[in-house]
Amino acid sequence: MDNFNPWKSAIAGLTVILSFPFVYWGGTSANYVLIVIGMIMLIGGVIATPVITFFDSRSNKRE
């Protein structure tokens, strides 16, 4: 909990937020290319958070 690095998470958060135009225009215009790009960004950003925490806590333990 104490090893949480907010600046690393900034990229994850930004990726999630930036997926909005892709999922919105993809969904409303049924454009599957945009949907796929948007969902990859969304899921990637979301998954990055526990992954970052996991690796941070491992490197902290090693130290």
Next chain:
Amino acid sequence: MSIPVNLFTWLIAAAPVIMILILLLRFQWGIAEAGAISLCIVLISSIFVYKADWILLSCESAKGIWSAFFVLMIVWPAILIYEVIEQADAFTVIQKGMEIYTPNELLRVLAFGWVFAGFFQGITGFGVPVAVCAPLLVGMGVIPIWGVIVPLLGHAWANTFGTLAVAWDTLVELTGIEGNVLLSAAFWAAAFLWFFNFFSGVVLCWFYGGMKGIRKGLLAVTLISLIQGGGQLLLSQINQTVAAFIPTTLALAAIFAIGRIPYYREPWRLENSKIMNRDSSSETDRKSEKSPLRLKEAFVPYYTLALLTVIVLLIAPVKSFLGKFRLGFDFPRTETGYGIINDPVSMYSSFTPFIHSGTLLFVAGMIAYFYFKHKRRIFAGDGKSIAKRTIEKTIPATVAVTELIIMSKLMAGTGQTIVLAAGTSNVVGNLYVLLAPFVGVLGAFITSSNMASNILFAQFQQLTANYLDLSDAALLGAQTAGGAIGNTVAPGNIILGTTTAGILGYEGIILKKIIPVALCAALFCGIILLFKLIVFA
């Protein structure tokens, strides 16, 4: 084709909720990490079990990100206000000043964590009470974890009729109740909330000092609860829009009057109180080499916020003029393979920048910044460090809030939420009355909002009441009261507090302490309904 409600679909729908609870409570994960795993489960179950297509997933995710922006617009400036006050060392002034004005420490905790939080819920809502009051309590010397727990419990009773009754109005609009049924539902809701108001006040005293805390605080809690809960019950039968606002404002005045009565006028505190940080006073003594600041000056950010809120939200012409500027997105009709339909919406959850709580918080924060600068409590260059600390604190919350809201949108949009509630009512029959408040709690837990809980479950509760031949007014009252109670355990609300109090990642510990209180309160409401069913059957 209709959605099958069976053990399999019920368990699949419950999986993300169960997972988030396990990760938070058992493994003490942070909400951002637990939310990520739960969101992935929802995505998978939406596609493979609930037959959602990619367009539906895309649209519901976009709705989630847009709704998250709404909440984040509150979190970011709430942290800014906190950092401005911290930089000006105004918390030290507030702490010392309040010790003189209200020498009873328990009364001070109740004033900020219960009465002040209730006041903000009465007007703004949307997590503002927790985001604002948590750092205020920490600044007063409350241990950060408790600094989050206290306003979470202290504000929730005003959730239904607070924010000018937006959650209540939603329930009324969706269910179409009117006349005596409406008044009866308002009565049940306000009665349950009065109980929760009193109960949470007593629990806060218990947290402060066990039985000694209850003995000392019971008089204040009773008087304040009469004004808050009793006033809300009374006004719920006259005008629901101001049913929370008027009592919360009166209670704000009353708490200072109570501080002047002989029983509370003398200095009193429990040295071994588990919620107070006894080391913080020595730390704060070291600070404040800046020009002197009076108590009322230290409160400028909060006065400004309250004043702005009253002007913008309560003066109808101002509100309607500023409310003209709005931004929203249109969404098309989507449907799952099971026929769960999400109707098309234009200007979905439209953002009104000039009357949004976040704007009011931001303006109050900026006014406070320049005021403290004028008072020589903030110096050139401090602005940069305020901005840096604000950004550092807001980043983790951004991911977590977005995840949780997308999860709730996907669960609702694919029918998982309704399967959870319908599956439960199918199994328990008339005993459903016992569980009705828990359905409201579940809705608020998933969505972090009383209003959203009502959107999800109000019609379901009404249909169940008719199907089981129960009182729909009582069940609707239990629904919205449960939604209010559920706000205390909603991860989205907890994270607002942990972020502003600077203890992000401690959500599981906080949830563990609040869950028993919320479940007891919901169970009590259920028992009252069951008693009514047995006696008046």
